[in-house]
Amino acid sequence: MDESKTADISYGEIANLEDLIDRDSLREVCRSFFDLFGLSIRVFSQRGSLLANVHEERSVCRYVNSLTKGRVACAETVAQAQMLVPEGGTTVTHNCFTGAVYHVVPIIYDERQLGRIVIGPFLPSETNEIPASLLHIDPQVEPARARLALAEMPRVRAQTAGRIATHLRGVLDLILFSGHRARLTSAMHLATVRENYRELSEKNTRLQDAYDKLKELDRLKSNFLATVSHELRTPLTSIIGYSEMLEAGIAGDLSPEQLGFVETIRTKGELLLQLISSLLDLNKLERGQLSISTEYVDPRAVLAEVKDTCLPEAEKKHIKLELSWHQDVPAVQADPVRLRQILINLVSNAVKFTPDSGRVDLSVKTTEMRVAQGDDDDDDAGGFGAALMMAPERAVEFCVKDTGIGIPEAEIAKIFDAFYQVDGSSTREYGGAGLGLSIARSLVEAHHGTIRVASELGQGTSFFVTLPEAQPDQA
Amino acid sequence: MQLDFQAREVTVKLVYYGPALSGKTTNLQAIHRLLTPEGKGRLMTLETRDDRTLFFDLLPLTVNTEMGLTVRIKLFTVPGQVIHNSTRRLVLQGADGVAFIADSQVAEVRANQASFKDLRKNLRENGIDPAAMPLVIQYNKRDLPNVRSEEEIMRMASQGKERIYLATATHGAGVADTFMGLIGTTWENMERQHKLTERFGLNEQAVMSDLRRRFGPPVEATKHG
Ligand SMILES: Nc1nc2c(ncn2[C@@H]2O[C@H](COP(=O)(O)OP(=O)(O)OP(=O)(O)O)[C@@H](O)[C@H]2O)c(=O)[nH]1
Ligand SMILES: Nc1ncnc2c1ncn2[C@@H]1O[C@H](COP(=O)(O)OP(=O)(O)OP(=O)(O)O)[C@@H](O)[C@H]1O
Ligand SMILES: [Mg+2]
Ligand SMILES: [Mg+2]
Numbered sequence: 001m002d003e004s005k006t007a008d009i010s011y012g013e014i015a016n017l018e019d020l021i022d023r024d025s026l027r028e029v030c031r032s033f034f035d036l037f038g039l040s041i042r043v044f045s046q047r048g049s050l051l052a053n054v055h056e057e058r059s060v061c062r063y064v065n066s067l068t069k070g071r072v073a074c075a076e077t078v079a080q081a082q083m084l085v086p087e088g089g090t091t092v093t094h095n096c097f098t099g100a101v102y103h104v105v106p107i108i109y110d111e112r113q114l115g116r117i118v119i120g121p122f123l124p125s126e127t128n129e130i131p132a133s134l135l136h137i138d139p140q141v142e143p144a145r146a147r148l149a150l151a152e153m154p155r156v157r158a159q160t161a162g163r164i165a166t167h168l169r170g171v172l173d174l175i176l177f178s179g180h181r182a183r184l185t186s187a188m189h190l191a192t193v194r195e196n197y198r199e200l201s202e203k204n205t206r207l208q209d210a211y212d213k214l215k216e217l218d219r220l221k222s223n224f225l226a227t228v229s230h231e232l233r234t235p236l237t238s239i240i241g242y243s244e245m246l247e248a249g250i251a252g253d254l255s256p257e258q259l260g261f262v263e264t265i266r267t268k269g270e271l272l273l274q275l276i277s278s279l280l281d282l283n284k285l286e287r288g289q290l291s292i293s294t295e296y297v298d299p300r301a302v303l304a305e306v307k308d309t310c311l312p313e314a315e316k317k318h319i320k321l322e323l324s325w326h327q328d329v330p331a332v333q334a335d336p337v338r339l340r341q342i343l344i345n346l347v348s349n350a351v352k353f354t355p356d357s358g359r360v361d362l363s364v365k366t367t368e369m370r371v372a373q374g375d376d377d378d379d380d381a382g383g384f385g386a387a388l389m390m391a392p393e394r395a396v397e398f399c400v401k402d403t404g405i406g407i408p409e410a411e412i413a414k415i416f417d418a419f420y421q422v423d424g425s426s427t428r429e430y431g432g433a434g435l436g437l438s439i440a441r442s443l444v445e446a447h448h449g450t451i452r453v454a455s456e457l458g459q460g461t462s463f464f465v466t467l468p469e470a471q472p473d474q475a
Numbered sequence: 476m477q478l479d480f481q482a483r484e485v486t487v488k489l490v491y492y493g494p495a496l497s498g499k500t501t502n503l504q505a506i507h508r509l510l511t512p513e514g515k516g517r518l519m520t521l522e523t524r525d526d527r528t529l530f531f532d533l534l535p536l537t538v539n540t541e542m543g544l545t546v547r548i549k550l551f552t553v554p555g556q557v558i559h560n561s562t563r564r565l566v567l568q569g570a571d572g573v574a575f576i577a578d579s580q581v582a583e584v585r586a587n588q589a590s591f592k593d594l595r596k597n598l599r600e601n602g603i604d605p606a607a608m609p610l611v612i613q614y615n616k617r618d619l620p621n622v623r624s625e626e627e628i629m630r631m632a633s634q635g636k637e638r639i640y641l642a643t644a645t646h647g648a649g650v651a652d653t654f655m656g657l658i659g660t661t662w663e664n665m666e667r668q669h670k671l672t673e674r675f676g677l678n679e680q681a682v683m684s685d686l687r688r689r690f691g692p693p694v695e696a697t698k699h700g
Contacts, residue, residue, distance in 0.1 A: 010569035011477065011486055011549055012519070012533045110516055111537040111545070177517055185521050188530040188562070195561035 012184055017045040017107065017114040020179040023052065029171055030054040037164055038154045039122055043107070043172075044082065045115040058121065060098050060134075060149035069138040073097060081118055089113065091165055096121055097133040100153055105165045109176045117168060123150070125157040222283050229280045233273065240269040278435045281341075282418055285442035292335040292446050296470050299332055299364045299396050300325050306343040307362055314351050320359045321351075329364050332396050333470040338443050345436040346400040346463045352430055353461070354404035361401045368392040369450065369466050394469040395449075399462055406457040415453070416441045440465075476571050476665055485677065486547040487665070488569050489657055493576035494583065494590035495527070495555035498615040501644040502576060503534050503552055506654055509647055511689045514538060528554040531566045538685050542676045548658065555590065564597040572609040572661030574653055579614045579622035579641075609660040611638045613653045618643045651690040659683065 014020055030041040030052045040055030064070035081094040081102040094102040100121035107115040130147050156164075243266035245251065247259065254262065284290040307323050314321040332339075343362075350360045370392050407415060411422045418438040421428065444451045449467040477486040491499040500520070507518045516535035523529055531551050538546040551570075553563040567573075575594065577587040595605040612635075614628055625641065632639040638656045642649025662671075662679050671677040 011488060012531075012535070012551070013486070013549075110535055111514065111547070177519070181519055181521060184519070184533075185530065188521060188565070191565050192530075192562050195565055199561060 013110070014180055014183060015112070015114075016047075017051065017109075017176075018049065019183060020109070020114070020176050021051065022175075022179060025175055026052045026172075027054065029168075029175065033164070033168055037156070039119055039156070039164065041168075042082070042118040043115065044118065046085075046113060048083070051115070058100075058149075059152040060100070060146065061121070063145060063149040064098065064134075064137065067138040067140050070141070073137050081120075084116075084118075086113075086116060091162070097131070097137050098150065098153070099123060099127050099131040099134060103161055103165055105169060107169070107172060107176075109173065109180075114176075117165070117172070119161070119165060119168075121153065122161070123153045123155045124161075125155045127155075222287055225279060225283045229276045229283070232276050233280075236269060236273050236276070240266055240273065243269060275433055275435075278433065278439060281439050282435055282442070285439065285446070290442075290446065292338055292443075294333045294335050294447075296331045297334045297336050297339060299329050299398065302336060302339050302343065303362050303364055303398065306340055306347055309340075309344055310347045310351060313348065314360065317351065317354070318357045319351055319354055321347075322359070322361045324361065324363045326365045329366055329396055330394065331470045332447075332467045334447055334467060339447070339467075342440045342443050342465060343398060343400070345440045346465070349436060350400050350402035350404065350461070350463075352432070354402045358403040360403075361399070363399045363401070365397055365399075367395050367397040367466060369395040369468060395466050396469060398465040398467075401460065401462040403460040406459055406461055407453070407455040408457055412453060412455065416451075476669065478669070482545070483543055484545045484547055485671070485675075486549065487571050487658075487661065488549045488551065489572045489574065489661060490567055490570040491550065491552040491574050491576055492563070492567070492590070492594050493553075493555055494578060494586040495557070497555060497576045497578040497583070497587075497590075498642075498644040499552040499555065499576045500526075500528055500532050502574070502613070502615070502642075502650050502653070503532050503550055505644050505647040505650040506550065507534055509651060509690050509694075510536070511691075513689065515689075527556060528552055529559065530554065530562055536686075538682050540677060540681055540685075542678075544675055544677055546677075546682055550654075557589075557593075560593065560597070563593070564600060567594075567597050568601055570608070571665060572611075572657050574657045575610060575612045576644075577612060577614050579616045579628075580619055581621050581623055584623075607664075609657070609664045611640065611653060611656045611660060613640045613642050613649065615642045615644050615649075617641050617648070618646070646694060648694040651687075651693065655683065655687060655690075658686065 026043060030043065031054050033039065033041055034054045034056075041052070042050060042055065043052040044050055061074060064074050077094075077096045081096075081104065084092060084094055084102075084104045086092045086104050086106040089106055089108055091103055091105045094104060096102070098121070100123050102118055102120035105117040105119065106113050107117060130143065130150055134146055134150070135141055135143055243262050246254065246262045247266065281290065303323060303325070307321055311321055347360065347362065354360060407422060414420050415422065416437050417434075419434040420438075421430075421432070421434040423430075424434075441451050444465055444467070447467050449465060451463065451465050453461060453463050455461040476488070478484075479486075491502055493499055503518060507515065514537035516537070519533045520528070521530035521532070531553060534550040536548040536550065538548070540546065551566050553559075553566045573594065575591060577583070577591075598605045598608055612632075614623070616622065628639065628641070638660065640649050640653040640656060642653060644650055662682070665671060666679060672679070
């Protein structure tokens, strides 16, 4: 089947009448010819299967068939007419002993004989006498009855019969042509779909391979980072520890100059340690390996702690750090250490990117948010079951608002990327590795929360972190 | 090519290839119009939208030779629009010869080149060495202004080995020559590979002159190269 279809396409050929023709349409055409000319019609394929058969038993046939010998002779004649295969594309006539004839017309399509039409029996108009062959076919034939029955046989002039055949062939040719076209079209449809599918599958395989390679690279990178960070941290802890001991005078008193050097070693060491911790955190977050142990947390308490932590930095730059909240803020379900880490990242950014004598406001209030439900495709807003799925939950919103340099509109989408800094030049005036926001966002997401930013260049920036309210049953 | 010993038939598939709107369908229509009725099938157009071919056009021709052998020629066009690439590749399957219908307009140089590259790629993907495929090139739409000049085309043609034809398919000019050239090179190739004369007494000359006779008088002689 498959192969024959492909062959159809490659040469556009069809060898069997059965494949080209819709039998119902063929039957209808034959029926209308029968209605029009009163002639019986049978259509055979080249292999001899009967595809359409519209006929009426003639009186004379009925009469002959009622006689023993007549029945045998009739069956033989009909069988012969149906077996006759015209040669050379011309119509052949088959005679019946009743004097009636059958015309066997070849069906030729695309220069090939695909079958034949058997028209008849009918009496040539030229016949006047009742033929002797009919009278002698059976000893029981009664001439008067035979004559009467024969009179009911349709009479057609030879020329008219030829015209009818030509017309029928013409109609049939059209049916064959549209059948041929329909078949080629559907074969092409199928083949094109299959070909497109094959092409896409190949492309998919290539993409999948590339993706797998990238994933493997990513895994290698993560492993490398984890290992290297760990290896760095161990000696670094020693460096910091010994510096602290030196500072504390455990190894003897130091001159003020020496003390200054040691202090620098320690603070730079701590910075380095912090950076390594951030890298490790990020790495774990990316791999979903960071464990978060949640408990009921009072947002106000966390915010107060964050303020205390960041106050010294702010005071160095004469920045006013203010705290405010609404009374009825609910508890959140969070890892207090991680929540503090998120907020400290935001506040230290605010302080860092705000010029001297600016202002940073910390606040927390109640709000609403739509909480992502597991692995559902959440972003088909207004979609299936929206009335249920889109219902917002009560939530807590932290806000860190500064009067700093602001962030250009075009950069806003990128600042959460790891290592991304708005002014990435080596001469930039602000320190840092560009990891703080990336870590903050991952941590917020691990808490099923959201983080967003609003900023106006030169005016200031506000970061909002929204976390869902603690659910009573999830303690 | 397909040989059916029992039916004493040879089937030859010829494909009209080229960029969108270069006049492939118009070539087949002109051939259909110019040929005498004998041995000429209906021109079948499979699926079009806004007169653009979506699948293919098919014109079957038959030549009955004196030796009782029947030569069946199937003329196909491909859809030229870039997006129908997989259809083009399917139609190209089993082709014995290709007529590349190029658009003569200077602005269409790129489109011609892209389509020709596409032809080579699709032949290769069908497992056929493009250099081994019998090919003729037609520069169509000679009636338009801003077409590449004849001298220039001939200069370029002299660097290649394919026969080049100039045509105005809408007027039927050069269409018969292109077709006769295509069947000619295709036949030479089949003769080399299958020894048709030796094995079947199938005479190229007889087939060619029969076909030539069935085209009316030449609309305009434009054979070059
Ligand atoms: N002026 C001019 N127009 C032509 C000529 N040949 C074809 N055209 C016109 O170009 C347009 C496209 O012709 P088609 O034969 O449908 O082109 P095609 O190559 O089959 O295009 P696709 O089926 O899309 O690949 C039609 O409007 C034609 O009338 C020509 O020789 N001269
Ligand atoms: N409050 C802010 N005002 C202006 N720009 C900011 C603010 N917060 C972040 N940015 C911009 O976003 C960038 C990324 O911030 P992020 O906290 O990720 O990195 P960082 O502060 O530069 O380095 P790190 O946090 O790793 O020490 C910053 O470099 C800065 O350009
Ligand atoms: Mg930061
Ligand atoms: Mg076309």
